[in-house]
Amino acid sequence: MSTAEDLSRKDFLDRPALAALQLQRLQAIVAPAYANSPSYKRAFDAAGVKPSDLKSLADLSKFPFTAKTDLRDNYPFGLNAVPNSEIRRVHASSGTTGKPIVVTYTQGDLETWAETAARVFQMGGITSNDIALISYGYSLFTGGMGAHSGMERAGATVIPMGGGNTEKQLMLIKDLGVTAICCTPSFFIHLMEVAAEKGFDFRKSTLRHGFFGAEPWSEEMRQRIEAESGVKAHDIFGLSEIMGPGVAGDCECRNGLHIFEDHYYPEIVDPATGEVLPPGTEGELVLTTMDKMGMPLLRYRTHDLTTLHYEPCPCGRTLVRMDRIRRRSDDMLIIRGVNLFPSQVESLLLEFEGIEPHYLLVVTREQSMDALEIQVEVTPQVFSDEVKVLETLRNRIRERMKAMIGINAKITLVEPGSIARSAGKTKHVLDMRKA
Ligand code: ADP
Ligand code: ZN
Numbered sequence: 129m130s131t132a133e134d135l136s137r138k139d140f141l142d143r144p145a146l147a148a149l150q151l152q153r154l155q156a157i158v159a160p161a162y163a164n165s166p167s168y169k170r171a172f173d174a175a176g177v178k179p180s181d182l183k184s185l186a187d188l189s190k191f192p193f194t195a196k197t198d199l200r201d202n203y204p205f206g207l208n209a210v211p212n213s214e215i216r217r218v219h220a221s222s223g224t225t226g227k228p229i230v231v232t233y234t235q236g237d238l239e240t241w242a243e244t245a246a247r248v249f250q251m252g253g254i255t256s257n258d259i260a261l262i263s264y265g266y267s268l269f270t271g272g273m274g275a276h277s278g279m280e281r282a283g284a285t286v287i288p289m290g291g292g293n294t295e296k297q298l299m300l301i302k303d304l305g306v307t308a309i310c311c312t313p314s315f316f317i318h319l320m321e322v323a324a325e326k327g328f329d330f331r332k333s334t335l336r337h338g339f340f341g342a343e344p345w346s347e348e349m350r351q352r353i354e355a356e357s358g359v360k361a362h363d364i365f366g367l368s369e370i371m372g373p374g375v376a377g378d379c380e381c382r383n384g385l386h387i388f389e390d391h392y393y394p395e396i397v398d399p400a401t402g403e404v405l406p407p408g409t410e411g412e413l414v415l416t417t418m419d420k421m422g423m424p425l426l427r428y429r430t431h432d433l434t435t436l437h438y439e440p441c442p443c444g445r446t447l448v449r450m451d452r453i454r455r456r457s458d459d460m461l462i463i464r465g466v467n468l469f470p471s472q473v474e475s476l477l478l479e480f481e482g483i484e485p486h487y488l489l490v491v492t493r494e495q496s497m498d499a500l501e502i503q504v505e506v507t508p509q510v511f512s513d514e515v516k517v518l519e520t521l522r523n524r525i526r527e528r529m530k531a532m533i534g535i536n537a538k539i540t541l542v543e544p545g546s547i548a549r550s551a552g553k554t555k556h557v558l559d560m561r562k563a
Contacts, residue, residue, distance in 0.1 A: 131256050132283025135247050138390060139445040146446060147185060149390055153418035155182055158191070161424045164209040167202050168426065188395070189404045193414065193427045199229035199369065207423045208232055215422055220268040221368040222460075222467040222533070228268070231368050232422040238277065240419060244388040245278020245364075245374030251386070251445075252337055252362040252377070254308060256283030259334075261300060263311035264342065264465070265291040270372030271342050271465065275310035275364075278374050284308065291315065294322045305334045310373075312465040313340035313349055313361070317496035320357050330357035339364045341373055343462040344454050363452055367432075369425055370415050376450060381442050384449030393418050394448060395427070396436050399457040410435045412457050413450065431458040461491060461557065463498045466534050470556040473502060476528055482510035482521065486547045493561040500537040502529070505544050 141149070158179040161168040171192040172178065181187060199207065208215065216235050220228040233241065254260070260279040264271030272290060279286045287300060291311070297319060300306060309316065316338055323330055338353065341364035353361045365385050366373035375392050376385040387394050396411040397404055405411045413430045433456060437449045461468045470489060477483050484505040492499050502525070510521065522539045529537050548555075 132246075132281065134250065135243060135281075136250055138388075139247060139251070139386065139447055141390065141446055143446055146389060150393055150418060151182075151185055153390075154185070154188060154393065154416065155179070157416075157418055157420075157424050158182055158426065160209045160421070161426060165202075165207050165424075167198060167206055168209075168424075171198075188393070188416065188427070191427055193402060193429050194425055195429050196229065196369070196431075199231075200227060203227050204230040205232065207425075209424050210234060210421055217273075219270045219273070219368055219372065221270070222469065222472065229369070231270075233420075234422040237371070237420050237422050240391055241274060241371045241374060242277035242281040244371065244391055245274050245366075246281035247388060248362070248364050248374050248377030249278055249282040249284070249308075249339065251379050252339060252360070254279070254282045254284055254337065258282075258284040258307045258337070259287065259305055260284040260308040260310065261287045261289050261297065261304075261306045263289050263291055263297060263309055263315060264373070269465075270366070270368045271310075274366065274372035274374060275339065279308070279310070294319060295326070298323055298326065298328050301333055301335055302328070307334050308337040308339065309335060309359075310339045310364075312342050313338075313345040313353065314343065314464065314493070314496055314498060316340060316353060316357075316359075316361075317349070320353070321496060330359060335359050337362065339377075341365055342465040344452075346454070347452075365450075365453060367430060369428055370417055370430075371420065375415070378452075379441065379443040379445060383441065384437055384451050386441070386445050386447040386449055387436075389447050391418055391420075392416070394436060394450065396434070397429075399431075399433070407436050407438050410451075413453075431456045431460065433457055459557065461489070461559065463491060463500050463535055468500075468533060468535060472533060473529070474556075476532055477502075477504055477525065479528070480521065480525060482507050483525075484544060486549075487556060488547050489557045491557070491559045491561055498561065500535055501540055502537050503540045503542050503547060505547055506541045508544050511541070511543055 162172050162179050175192040177190050214234050215232045217233040220230050262276045266272035338359045339362045350361045363378045364373050366375040376387040378385045393416040395414040397414050399412040413432045413434050415428050417425045432453045434450045487504040490501040525539045
């Protein structure tokens with residue numbers, strides 16, 4: 129019988145050895161990024177730096193940032209640092225407008241990804257005796273495939289379920305003796321509610337672990353999940369640009385998420401000035417992939433706000449901890465795990481005739497599931513049209529939203545002038561969810 133490799137020794141390197149490894153890996157990534165990606169070359173040249181200027185970890189702050197717009201501008205493969213023949217996989221995530229952003233992986237990158245996701249699962253107690261239900265979406269989105277490969281690497285038996293189909297999820301948990309589930313925290317709460325309606329008691333089931341991420345959630349939500357289901361709720365963090373799920377995860381001490389600093393180098397910067405802030409200060413998380421060869425991301429501005437803690441963790445892991453992510457410094461919304469920028473909705477709405485550029489996105493949580501309503505003004509002519517005309521327009525907008533962004537939204541067409549105008553920055557979002 130074969131058991132999975134215990135990857136946790138990598139979480140316990142002493143800090144000087146880790147720092148030496150980081151410097152060596154950073155030096156080895158800036159060189160091919162500069163040599164092979166015209167975009168990085170331009171950015172380095174504009175900042176007046178060369179790969180050889182990286183002589184210490186502190187030197188990294190001299191290098192330029194990478195932003196989501198760089199991924200969009202280089203769509204699809206402009207940031208690749210290897211020939212296309214070495215790319216094994218492509219995923220995509222929402223861009224700010226129109227086209228998605230595309231991320232690419234070499235065989236080695238896929239292995240690193242599986243390894244770091246597996247380290248989150250092993251940190252949570254997963255072994256080859258576990259049976260894992262992967263209920264993140266299997267699609268361009270990194271959630272499904274990322275959790276899948278990580279669970280395989282951790283040695284678990286993997287069930288590639290995907291999202292949706294609540295009753296089937298419950299059936300599989302029961303019939304297959306599932307011990308761990310990977311999904312968004314809000315989907316799990318939905319599962320708990322459906323289970324309660326069906327008289328299915330999670331406490332009497334085999335389910336022991338939940339790895340929840342892809343959207344912000346709170347300590348209160350964790351307590352509710354654990355109290356009502358008896359499942360240990362672990363936090364898993366990641367983003368497609370850097371890799372996917374498994375950039376960081378929490379340990380049993382629950383005092384932040386350990387970042388896999390041997391692959392992903394974290395910094396905290398002032399979101400307004402970009403200045404690097406000292407440990408213990410809240411700011412924007414900036415991540416550098418130290419050994420992702422397909423599409424290296426150097427000093428990537430995540431827009432996630434958090435604080436880094438370098439004090440030793442009682443669990444003994446030497447990896448830095450970040451506070452759980454609750455807020456972002458941009459206007460990106462996460463609705464049922466799907467990223468959404470108001471600007472995407474705006475450009476989509478403006479494709480339709482009879483629509484005014486005044487809209488409001490109202491986000492609520494109904495029965496633990498996020499719901500999105502788009503209120504949009506129509507022209508006076510359209511507004512005075514027959515009900516049937518309005519109904520058709522509403523349906524067309526809804527279908528286009530579903531097709532382009534993947535979110536089922538309620539569309540409300542309102543009278544011209546009814547959405548509040550503001551003298552300053554227009555408010556396009558009313559988020560009524562409690563984190
Ligand atoms: P993923 O496929 O991991 O969801 P995306 O690129 O679609 O990656 O979205 C990444 C964003 O989702 C992060 O920048 C962060 O804002 C949010 N996110 C992911 N995991 C968590 C988590 N555990 N807690 C809070 N926010 C999270
Ligand atoms: Zn710890």
